Amino acid sequence: MKNSYDAAVIDCRNLWKIFGERSGEAMKAVQEQGLGKLEVRDRFDCVVGVQDATFTVGRGEIFCIMGLSGSGKSTLIRHVNRLIEPTSGQLFVEGQNVNRLNARDLREVRAEKIGMVFQNMALMPHRTVLDNVAFSQEVRGHDVTERHENAMRAIDAVDLNGWDQKYPDELSGGMQQRVGLARAIAADPSILLMDEPFSALDPLIRRQLQDKFTSLSAEMKKTTLFITHDLDEAIRIGDRIAIMKDGALVQVGTPEDIVTNPVDDYVADFVAGISKLELISAGKIMEPVESFEKRRGPVDHNAWPEAEPDHSLDDLVNLSIATQHPVVVKADGKPIGIVTKNALLRGIQGEVEDPATLKH
């Protein structure tokens, strides 16, 4: 299991962050009286950044965090390398409680285990691209040729070769974001924290980088916490997605889960416009063969098009366009379910028909 406790690389437990002078009092009041974000703001002049966040990210997993502006995504991600101290709760990275680390160990974790991409890029304007990318190795005292070699490899990986001697202000916004990405991966950390890393890129390059990133992180088994505004992006690269609202994680699940079973209207609104073609699999919308036969009587499906349970709706559409028949879903050569045209159309809308309600 990806998210079982042993494998959890990032383990966040009941994390709270309240900004403001009276955060202690506010925290107490929240725990005792269950105050909401607005009440805390009015009564204590404090801002709730993160509310009781609990989640784990397994090794090699890409965990996406989505939410509207101001929902606390950046605040949450900053706890992982302890740029922010939590008001309450714990955060473990590879089994170590980061809030218990002393300053030296913390710096070591930050420089060698964690790479971070910032929402506003935060490149150092007085350093060349190369020196920006090599920064984490430089502060660790690595030798010049070694760190430049690693940095050049990272610059290569984001397709910026030839730009290493330029200064950040000589680069376009998208190129600067790629420098930020190169800086994060240069020291080959096992964990990546990415705060909207691709938001300033044009759709084409964004797509390329997303693909590059997914293959890179799969190949290097990097554990990634990935913040994005863009659900398409989250779905394309995320193994799991968490939806944040007012500092709380309202739903955590696989892309398919989130799209097919939104827990509330907020999440439903988020997923409303999304195309389900690539997301939902045949296994999800098929009606089991027995229930189908109970309704329709025994059928002969030898002439029907065949699919496997993990085929996407897109594949099913292609299969059923050529014929009048439903699609039969087979696992290991045995028929296990049927997808009718109606079920397919509903599936494209993002709904899964409950066989029990079907009559005809």
Place this chain on the structure above:
Amino acid sequence: MADIEFSILDPFSSVDLGIAESADGVKGWAIANRSIIQPIKSFFNEMIVGIDTTLNAVPPLIMLFLLILIAWQAAGRRTAILVGILMTVLGFLSPNAWGLAMTTLAIVVSAVIMSFIIGLPLGILVGKNDRFESAIRPILDTMQTIPAFVYLVPVVMLIGIGNVSGVVVTVIFALPPLIRLTSLGIRGVNPSVVEAARAFGANPRQVLFKVELPLATPTILAGVNQTIMLSLSMVVIASMISVKGLGNEVLRAMGRLDAGKALVGGLGIVILAIVLDRITQGMGQSGRERGHRHWYEGGPVGLVLRQIKKPKINQIEEPQKTNA
């Protein structure tokens, strides 16, 4: 004093807290601690005299040439020409004007070095610590506004007349802008860049030296520029406690109502001020504003370097054109 009757309408004239007299204590303390003060004083005196004799030992024409080169390197060709013309004018002002100017330059250089040694660390502290800032701000205000004559006497009591006291009174007056601008520079550094440095494992010292100070450098150099200007404006007052140079010329001319001599001294100070101002302002400007990226790529040094590795000449000139 005691025979003045206390009046409620005029409480001030009848009460004497003895503040003015307490300054005498300074004198007593200075006399008692002569053995500590003297060695420090002679150390600094030797440093100032050393700079003075060095500057005066260089033949004026060579010095002129050096100043032009420095100006070219720091601020570009146009400033170099200006510096050349102005310094030539200064030399021809009177037969001894050049020597006096070098002596004044030595005092200013010493004062600026002292200000820098004191001001930079203080400025960094002020920039990082709000409490320290609010504590030190009234002191800085006092240093800048209190008339120099007020501290001239106590300083002379403590360390006697001469170059060292001259530098001390100059530093008192010229230090505050350096502290203020250093602090401003540190506070003006983009916090997200500092955060990024921390996120990649930099310790506080590395954050300071690799991020904050480099980014604050233009502002700090503006502070150095201000310190130089204020030091020059103190040379006449410093000459009252027996500091030689252009200031002394003005002071003596004033005593003798010698307008010609005053003009020579005054013009000399103004010319030095313009020259130093242009050179330091040029240093504060980033090289890239002038079309090259490192200081050693422009000016005479750049010229020499390009001569040395001539085959690479295209590579050095190209980067301006390839902006994204």
